Amino acid sequence: xxxxxxxxxxxxxxxxxxxxxxxxxxxxxxxxxxxxxxxxxxxxxxxxxxxxxxxxxxxxxxxxxxxxxxxxxxxxxxxxxxxxxxxxxxxxxxxxxxxxxxxxxxxxxxxxxxxxxxxxxxxxxxxxxxxxxxxxxxxxxxxxxxxxxxxxxxxxxxxxxxxxxxxxxxxxxxxxxxxxxxxxxxxxxxxxxxxxxxxxxxxxxxxxxxxxxxxxxxxxxxxxxxxxxxxxxxxxxxxxxxxxxxxxxxxxxxxxxxxxxxxxxxxxxxxxxxxxxxxxxxxxxxxxxxxxxxxxxxxxxxxxxxxxxxxxxxxxxxxxxxxxxxxxxxxxxxxxxxxxxxxxxxxxxxxxxxxxxxxxxxxxxxxxxxxxxxxxxxxxxxxxxxxxxxxxxxxxxxxxxxxxxxxxxxxxxxxxxxxxxxxxxxxxxxxxxxxx
DNA sequence: ATAGGGTTAG
Numbered sequence: 174x175x176x177x178x179x180x181x182x183x184x185x186x187x188x189x190x191x192x193x194x195x196x197x198x199x200x201x202x203x204x205x206x207x208x209x210x211x212x213x214x215x216x217x218x219x220x221x222x223x224x225x226x227x228x229x230x231x232x233x234x235x236x237x238x239x240x241x242x243x244x245x246x247x248x249x250x251x252x253x254x255x256x257x258x259x260x261x262x263x264x265x266x267x268x269x270x271x272x273x274x275x276x277x278x279x280x281x282x283x284x285x286x287x288x289x290x291x292x293x294x295x296x297x298x299x300x301x302x303x304x305x306x307x308x309x310x311x312x313x314x315x316x317x318x319x320x321x322x323x324x325x326x327x328x329x330x331x332x333x334x335x336x337x338x339x340x341x342x343x344x345x346x347x348x349x350x351x352x353x354x355x356x357x358x359x360x361x362x363x364x365x366x367x368x369x370x371x372x373x374x375x376x377x378x379x380x381x382x383x384x385x386x387x388x389x390x391x392x393x394x395x396x397x398x399x400x401x402x403x404x405x406x407x408x409x410x411x412x413x414x415x416x417x418x419x420x421x422x423x424x425x426x427x428x429x430x431x432x433x434x435x436x437x438x439x440x441x442x443x444x445x446x447x448x449x450x451x452x453x454x455x456x457x458x459x460x461x462x463x464x465x466x467x468x469x470x471x472x473x474x475x476x477x478x479x480x481x482x483x484x485x486x487x488x489x490x491x492x493x494x495x496x497x498x499x500x501x502x503x504x505x506x507x508x509x510x511x512x513x514x515x516x517x518x519x520x521x522x523x524x525x526x527x528x529x530x531x532x533x534x535x536x537x538x539x540x541x542x543x544x545x546x547x548x549x550x551x552x553x554x555x556x557x558x559x560x561x562x563x564x565x566x567x568x569x570x571x572x573x574x575x576x577x578x579x580x581x582x583x584x585x586x587x588x589x590x591x592x593x594x595x596x597x598x599x600x601x602x603x604x605x606x607x608x609x
Numbered sequence: 610a611t612a613g614g615g616t617t618a619g
Contacts, residue, residue, distance in 0.1 A: 379610080386610050411610045418611080449611045484612040516613045521613075554614045586615040593617060 225257055229264045237275045242545065243284070250280065255289050262292045266299055273299050278331075290331055294345065300347075309348055317352040317361075325353060325361035329368045343374045350376065352382040366400075376404065384412050389419030394472030410444035410575065417447050421454045431452070443474060449481045455491030464489050480511050484520060499524055515541070519551045523531035526559035531568075534559055550581045557587060561594035569594065573607075 219313065228249065232240055237572060240246045244257050253261075258280060265273045277296045280286035288296075293316050300309040320328065328349065336342050343353035346369050353362035362384055369376060388394040390539075401408065413432075420429035433447050448471050456464040469484050471478050483506040490499035499521065503513055519543040534556060538548060553576045560569040576583060583591070588608070595604035 211616050382610050409610085444611095451611095453611065454615055479611095481612045485613095488613065514612095519613045549613095551614050558615060584615070586617090589616045 181335075188290075224258045225264065228261055230595075232265065232276065233269055234274055236562055237272060237279060241279060243352075253280070253286070255287075258286065259292050262288075262295055266295055270299050271304075274305075290328065290594065291335065293298050294332065294336055297345045297348070298336065298339050299313075301344040309344075310352065313345070313348045313352045314356065315358055316347070317358070322358040325349075325358070325364040333372075342401045346372075347377050347423060348376050351380040351383055354380065354387055357387060359384070359387045376406060378407055378409050378412070380407060382415060382570055385412065385415045385419070389415055390422055392423075397489045403599055406462070410441075410446045412448040413444065414446040418450050418454070421451075424497070426451075426454060426458075443476075445471060445476050445479050445482060446477055448476070449479075449485055452482065452489075453485045456485055456492075459493070461486075463487040477509070478511075480506070480514060480517070484509055484514075484516050485513060486527060486538060488520045491527065494528070496528060504537050511545075514550055515552070516544065516545050519549075519555060522552065524554050526555055529563060531559050531563055531565065549583075550576075553581060554584070554587055559591050561590050563597070564594075564596050566598050566600070570603075 180218070213438045228240075233248075235243065238449055241250070260434040262273060262277060265276060276300075277292065281288060293312060297309055299314055300306075316328075317324070332342065332346060332349070339345075347367065347489075348367035348556065350362050350369065353359070354366060364378075366376060366380075366384075382395065384397055385394055385401075388397060394416070401412070413472065415433055417429045420432055429451060433443050433451055441559060441595055447466055452467045455467070456463075464486055468478060468482060471482060483502060487499045488504050490496070490502065503517060503521065506513055506517070522534045522537045525531070525537060536555070537550065541548065541552075553572055558570050560566070560572065563598075573583065573591060590609055592604045595601070595607070
């Protein structure tokens with residue numbers, strides 16, 4: 174340990190590095206940064222000689238990889254507390270914003286560090302400024318999941334008190350509302366929206382859509398829709414389809430169809446997504462013929478069905494037992510330049526399974542493999558259940574092995590099917606073995 | 610945010 178302590182001597186390190194041109198030029202281009210050691214900052218490390226500024230400096234010189242490859246730094250990282258981390262992140266954010274997120278992630282992923290809300294929001298603002306929306310969503314989602322429902326009030330307060338004038342805070346607010354909605358904490362999402370309204374902040378279409386989707390079984394959906402219209406937020410094709418789906422449940426299919434037709438009068442016209450939603454509803458209620466007529470209507474509106482349209486219809490036909498027609502539509506799909514995907518093959522596989530034709534199911538999967546598509550957990554579930562159902566426990570067990578070797582987990586339901594099938598065929602011992 | 614799966618027993 175002593176060796177490593179000696180290894181870390183910031184001043185010597187700088188003096189020695191004078192002989193190495195590339196590094197020294199980098200270092201001495203900003204000498205002021207190295208007057209780092211300040212006495213008013215908490216010290217860290219085994220000898221209590223390093224402080225936050227020096228860590229930030231180290232990060233600048235060595236980079237994240239360098240710092241994590243350094244034994245002494247590694248030790249410091251594992252002993253940092255939340256106050257120190259908050260200080261580091263704040264300094265990095267100002268002096269070296271490109272590295273904030275990496276540092277934040279490193280601590281969380283490799284050291285199991287739990288960041289404070291303040292640091293999370295600070296990092297979120299940096300991500301928003303850099304338009305790294307995917308990572309931004311992830312960071313906020315993790316926070317929201319950890320904080321749980323009912324946390325919106327305090328998180329909003331924090332945003333309001335400490336981040337009010339920050340650039341991009343509108344985006345962070347929106348992502349916060351979106352994350353609550355996505356995690357099905359609808360009232361927290363609504364709470365954030367109410368605050369955003371007070372602050373005159375813009376709500377994005379995707380946040381509104383997610384919220385509409387979660388509220389589609391309730392009357393509140395219409396309040397949100399009114400708000401969308403009042404605020405002039407642009408609507409997407411999903412907005413209409415979510416409303417249609419909600420109408421199917423709240424009012425009835427007739428009203429939903431009227432709404433779809435009304436959409437025609439608007440400038441954009443109905444979208445394929447809306448047709449798909451209606452088709453799916455009718456199909457699930459057993460009205461495949463009506464679903465089919467909507468499928469034809471897509472063309473009449475000058476639109477083209479997408480792979481969702483085909484899969485919905487093929488599924489409806491399979492469930493209705495019209496396997497031949499389902500196969501016809503699959504060919505038609507290809508004629509229209511749409512490739513049957515894993516979902517299509519799974520649907521067809523289930524079609525054969527429903528008729529007890531496991532050899533046909535196998536052929537479907539064979540064709541799928543030829544097309545370069547891999548079976549997923551749905552494929553395996555259909556096959557295993559089918560084989561269990563037809564008494565071919567041996568084949569089901571083989572598929573279980575294959576599934577596990579490919580890194581898929583068996584669901585509880587699939588296990589119960591498999592175990593009961595084994596028990597029924599008198600193979601109780603094996604059943605117990607698998608269960609344990 | 611529109612497409613695909615699955616249970617036991619009673």
